[in-house]
Amino acid sequence: MKKVFQFLLIVILSTSFVYSQSEPIFSFDELMRITEENPKMISEAREKTSFLQIPHSIYLPEGIFIEARAVQNNRVLYAVIKNLLNIYDNAEVLSWEQIQSKYELSNARIHYLKQPTKNPTLGYPEPKPSELLAGKYLLIPDWTADKVLKLDPNTGDVIDANYIVASGPLQSPKQAKFAPYGFISVSDQISDLVQKFDTSGVYQGFFAPAGGVNTAILDNIRGHNYRPNGNLVVTVGSSANQNSVAEFDASGNYIGQFIAAGVGGLNSPFDIVFRSNDVLVDGSSSNKVHRYDLNGNYLNDFVASGLAFPQQIHLESNGNVAVAGFSPPSALYVYDSLGTLLASYNVVTGLRGAYKLPNGNYIVTNGSGIHEITTSNTLVRTIVAGVSAQYVDYVDFDYVIPVELTSFSAVVNENNVQLNWSTATETNNRGFEIQRSVIPNEVRNLSWVAVGYVKGNGTTTEPKNYSFVDEGLASGKYAYRLKQIDFDGTTEYSNEIEVEVLAPMEFVLEQNYPNPFNPTTVISWQSPAGGHQTLKVYDVLGNEVATLVDEYKEAGRYKLEYDASNLASGVYIYKLTAGSFVSSKKMMVIK
Structure with a gap:
């Protein structure tokens, strides 16, 4: 009898152990938040599905979305969303074996990591391309297929469901924006990079960090944006820059923390937006929207309570601020410009992104699709079903901050010309090449030569001033222009300006400077007329020790540097002869 009891106990314990191994340890809410x-x-879960040759995401025709989110005891855990609008309603966490036994999958859209998608168009509307948008779109990343969708910003209709498809570079695209440098930047949470695409959706490489993946700089990144000066800022959730906002220059080089870690209580930042006089950053763990000045210094909390895991912050054209709340009590919250709550809409929950359409409705995204809702808290439609949609961003491909030259002038000072110019805004500006041409005999047959270069300020919306001095010119008329050069090699020319360097009124030989000297000094002179000139150096006994000039010179002002390294200490005489004009001065070498 004792042996029978022991056997039954072993069976019961073994059964309990197996059962506990198959039961998920997370509730649906916990799994989604974590x-x-x-x-x-999620990446680990997808890799596990690939190893097991099972799907990572499934969308059923009856409106059920299933996504691999974690691995427990060597099993993949799937989040099963049964209500595409309220993702927390009757949702559950199941294993692959439980899904197979519970659902008919033959007509489902099924995503594999390394195999073609089955029934790929299920849940997607027929695209509605438009030729009238002139480069203005909404971009929405999708984690399910690691791609970016393009929508009509006026209607919310899908224009291109596969605008950016880059399953290698993109592993969890969070936000797609149009950079002021003229390309699309996508912050990717798992690859820890801000990726770069052209406006056709073609991959151009990583943008930041400039040297590639560096988790000490970017790790578990979320939303990103651009400062008024054009610098990139990225919200960071892990590693050395955890709970901070990292900043990069126009070339993707890391500058430092724009907002230091934890300043103002910032905890797990998810989005950052710039208003005219301040910056708003939300935190999924602080459950607040924090407010900073334009230099990243903490001011106060724009929203101090009532949020649970805020994600995208959307600035409306009327000054209101919409915040997408992800965790229960999940809703779209709308505040006035001072942070006073005006309304909330919870017809769709688990929100990540939001954008207000011109008709007053909102496009919202969650872990099951892209939806349009009204301010009466009703659903207009589900635009795309069964996708893990992220932030919604308006882009205008025609809006690239130009290098706007506001002035270009010249001042003549004897035989020097000082050029001055100013810009109101700059984009991708490497610098300016200064070009000069002689204007011979009043005929504008210009031949341009580069005479200098001044470094630009990259991308900035702040006014900048520049200057350059062209020295030692002969008398005559000159034309100048600027060749503005972008980082990508694109060039543009300014208008041309003309100056005249007048000939001197008389012959003058200047005292050398410095004097005494060792071993070099500068000798200057001017000539009111062209002719053969000589400039020679003599010792005190009248012996010629050097000939510095012996040639024809046009009327003008001249200077040269004389190196007396081969002379002994003492007094020497330098003499200028130009026709009937003769002048000499003493100089002293001290060694």
């Missing part, structure tokens, strides 16, 4: 903040768990 993996949303730590997307590498």
Whole structure:
């Protein structure tokens, strides 16, 4: 009898152990929050599905969306969303074995990591391309297929469901924006990079960090944006820059923390937006929207309570601020410009992104699709079903901050010309090459030569002033222009300006400077007329020790540097002869 009891006990314990191994340890709410903040768990789950040759995401025709989110006890855990609008309603966490036994998958859209998608168009509307948008779109990244969708900003209709498809570079695209440098930047949470695409959606490489992946700089990144001066700023969730906003220059080089870690209580930042006089940053763990000045210094909390895991912050044209709330009580919250709550809409939950359409409705995204809702808290439509949609951003491909030259002038000072110019804004500006041409005999047959270069300020919306001095010119008329050069090699020319360097009124030989000297000094003179000139150096006994000039010279002002390294200490005489004009001065070498 004792042996029978022991056997039954072993069977019961073994059964309990197996059962506990198959039961998920996370509730649906917990699984969504933990993996949303730590997307590498989703990446690990996808890798596990690839190893097991099972799907990572499934969308069923009856409106159920299933996504691999974590691995527990060597099993993949799937989040099962049964209500595309309220993702927390009756949702559950299941294993692959449980999904197979519970659902008919033959007609489903099924995504694999390394195999073609089955029924790829299920849940997508027929695209509606438009030729009238002139480069103005909404961009929405999708984690399910690691791509970016393009929508009509006026209607919310899908224009291109596969605008950017880059399953290698993109591993969890969070936000797609149009950079002021003329390309699309995509912050990717798992690759830890801000990736770069042209406006056709073609991959151009990583943008930041400039040297490639460096988790000490970017790790578990979320939303990104651009400062008024054009610098990139990125919200960071892990590693050395955890709970900070990292800043990069126009070339993607890391500058430092724009907002220091934890300043103002910032905890797990998810988005950053710039208003005219301040900056708003939300935190998924601080559950607040924090407010900073334009230099990243903490001011106060724009929203101090009532939020649970805020994600995208959307600035409306009327000054209101919409915040997408992800965790329960999940809703779209709308505040006035001072942070007073005006309204909330919870017809769709688990929100990540939001954008207000011209008709007053909102496009919102969540872990199951892209939806349009009204300010009466009703659903207009589900635009795309069964996708893990992210932030919504308006882009205008025609809006690139130009190098706007506001002035270009010249001042003549004897035989020197000082050029001065100013810009109101600059984009991708490497610098300015200064070009000069002689204007011979009043005929504008110009031949341009580069005479100098001045470094630009990259990208900035702040006014900048520049100057350059062209020295030692002969008398005559000159034309100048600027050749503005972008970092990508694109060039543009300024208008031309003319100056005249007048000939001197008389012959003058200047005292050398410095004097005494060792071993070099500068000798200057001017001639009111052209002719053969000599400039020679003699010792005190009248012996010629050097000939510095012996040639025809046009009327003008001249100077040269004389190196007396081969002379002994003492007094010497330098003499200028030009026709009937003769002048000499003493100089002293001290060694």
